[in-house]
Amino acid sequence: MTTLDEKSIYGPVTSWQTDFDHADPSYNENAHAIWSELRGACPVAHTERYGGTWLPVTHDLVHEIAYDTEHFSSRGVVVATVKPSDLPDAIPAPIGGAPPITSDPPFHQDARRILLPAFSPKTIDLWEPEIRLLCRELIADMKAADVVDAATQFAQHIPVNVIARMLGFPPEDGEKFRGFVHDVLEAINLEPGKRAEAFMALDAYIAKQVQDHIDNPRDDLTNFLLNAKIYDQPLSLQHVGGSIILLLIAGIDTTWSAIGSSLWHLATNPVDRRRLVDNPALMPTAIEEFLRAYAPVTMARVVKDDYNFHGNEMKQNDWVLLPFPAANRDPKEFENADQVLIDREVNRHAAFGLGIHRCLGSNLARLELRVAVEEFLAAFPDFELAPDEVVKWSVGQIRGPRELPVRINARTL
Amino acid sequence: MKVQVDQSKCQGHNRCYAIAPELFDVDDLGNAFAIGDGVVGPHLAEKARLAVANCPEYAISIVEE
Numbered sequence: 001m002t003t004l005d006e007k008s009i010y011g012p013v014t015s016w017q018t019d020f021d022h023a024d025p026s027y028n029e030n031a032h033a034i035w036s037e038l039r040g041a042c043p044v045a046h047t048e049r050y051g052g053t054w055l056p057v058t059h060d061l062v063h064e065i066a067y068d069t070e071h072f073s074s075r076g077v078v079v080a081t082v083k084p085s086d087l088p089d090a091i092p093a094p095i096g097g098a099p100p101i102t103s104d105p106p107f108h109q110d111a112r113r114i115l116l117p118a119f120s121p122k123t124i125d126l127w128e129p130e131i132r133l134l135c136r137e138l139i140a141d142m143k144a145a146d147v148v149d150a151a152t153q154f155a156q157h158i159p160v161n162v163i164a165r166m167l168g169f170p171p172e173d174g175e176k177f178r179g180f181v182h183d184v185l186e187a188i189n190l191e192p193g194k195r196a197e198a199f200m201a202l203d204a205y206i207a208k209q210v211q212d213h214i215d216n217p218r219d220d221l222t223n224f225l226l227n228a229k230i231y232d233q234p235l236s237l238q239h240v241g242g243s244i245i246l247l248l249i250a251g252i253d254t255t256w257s258a259i260g261s262s263l264w265h266l267a268t269n270p271v272d273r274r275r276l277v278d279n280p281a282l283m284p285t286a287i288e289e290f291l292r293a294y295a296p297v298t299m300a301r302v303v304k305d306d307y308n309f310h311g312n313e314m315k316q317n318d319w320v321l322l323p324f325p326a327a328n329r330d331p332k333e334f335e336n337a338d339q340v341l342i343d344r345e346v347n348r349h350a351a352f353g354l355g356i357h358r359c360l361g362s363n364l365a366r367l368e369l370r371v372a373v374e375e376f377l378a379a380f381p382d383f384e385l386a387p388d389e390v391v392k393w394s395v396g397q398i399r400g401p402r403e404l405p406v407r408i409n410a411r412t413l
Numbered sequence: 414m415k416v417q418v419d420q421s422k423c424q425g426h427n428r429c430y431a432i433a434p435e436l437f438d439v440d441d442l443g444n445a446f447a448i449g450d451g452v453v454g455p456h457l458a459e460k461a462r463l464a465v466a467n468c469p470e471y472a473i474s475i476v477e478e
């Protein structure tokens with residue numbers, strides 16, 4: 001998928017409190033135990049890695065930072081060996097490289113307004129039949145096998161296909177998108193020069209697609225962005241390209257992870273699986289509970305100026321991770337936080353973030369997740385983790401199973 | 414009993430609209446507002462409370478009259 005030589009510049013983690021690394025393979029696999037340990041001990045962990053990074057793990061602290069755009073900038077949202085401040089040509093705050101996710105007030109709101117209507121619940125609901133059909137096609141392709149990989153054969157294709165259709169990009173480029181997403185979100189601990197190479201390939205691909213849309217306009221999100229205006233001026237090509245990067249990168253691994261984690265839960269919890277099969281009316285609370293308990297997305301911020309945050313001496317340009325998944329498991333905010341209760345009715349989870357950067361694609365992600373789970377369960381009402389095979393978890397800020405071999409014990413066709 | 418959405422806090426998570434479409438609607442940007450004057454009939458009181466309890470931004474409140 002990727003041509004990069006993927007060698008982390010860091011060694012194994014020596015302490016989760018003082019030397020954590022969210023790209024260490026053991027982090028995502030053991031995330032819930034790690035957060036719980038840190039919640040009792042710090043609750044803001046620190047590491048010198050990535051040029052200095054902080055990790056607050058309680059709901060209160062994550063909430064506070066998400067709301068505090070005065071001290072924390074969104075200019076960088078993916079912690080990596082390259083910082084925005086290391087790149088002299090990078091687009092500065094308040095715009096950033098991929099508006100609006102990398103933007104700060106006041107520009108943020110104006111850039112976000114352009115995209116909001118395309119992702120409002122009523123616009124997104126129109127996609128349901130297409131998403132359902134897509135799920136059924138994927139399921140038909142794997143119907144006969146006894147063991148299927150619910151992550152690579154099913155979950156990952158759903159967001160890739162949907163975003164390609166929305167942007168009007170060639171559907172056969174799906175594999176390429178997954179490569180880009182991997183380079184941006186997972187290959188974060190490489191030597192900085194190598195990371196820059198990956199970004200150049202992504203920029204070149206987007207520029208080519210944008211040019212094709214300028215030459216051959218059609219009715220899709222890319223042309224919508226090309227026609228959009230901000231402050232009475234057309235968006236710059238840089239802004240269009242940045243927003244496309246956001247839509248392409250942000251929707252794929254995240255939704256893939258949410259679907260994969262939900263299916264992982266159902267593969268490992270037969271009681272919940274049976275309850276959902278027997279009583280589909282539980283689906284709405286079950287989906288919100290999967291989003292809470294297995295929230296895939298940790299965001300990041302950059303410290304604007306030296307700042308003492310609850311006794312932690314944060315330095316200008318330090319990274320701060322915003323682990324919404326850890327906030328969602330904070331026992332101070334949720335009763336029985338570590339139990340997955342598919343009929344949980346009071347569930348003020350922060351899976352899609354908090355504050356002005358609430359996930360733009362949340363309605364789409366939720367729809368894809370619900371339809372994927374519904375269709376998978378309808379086709380395979382009984383499945384479990386395949387014995388003798390291994391579940392592989394992602395590395396980095398997006399948490400979910402990248403390989404999920406399950407054995408199908410009952411099928412409806 | 415009435416429900417109110419504080420527009421300055423609502424970020425469009427759409428939990429309220431999913432839980433109680435009888436009480437909340439969303440605009441073109443995906444932000445929520447209370448339908449009509451926000452009055453909640455007794456049969457919808459429980460749904461109204463659930464909407465309040467599930468809003469991640471604490472944007473919804475109930476006013477008892």
Ligand code: SF4
Pocket residue numbers: 418422423424425426427428429430443444445467468469470471472473
């Ligand atoms: S749940 Fe809260 S934030 Fe979400 S749309 Fe309703 S009022 Fe707005």
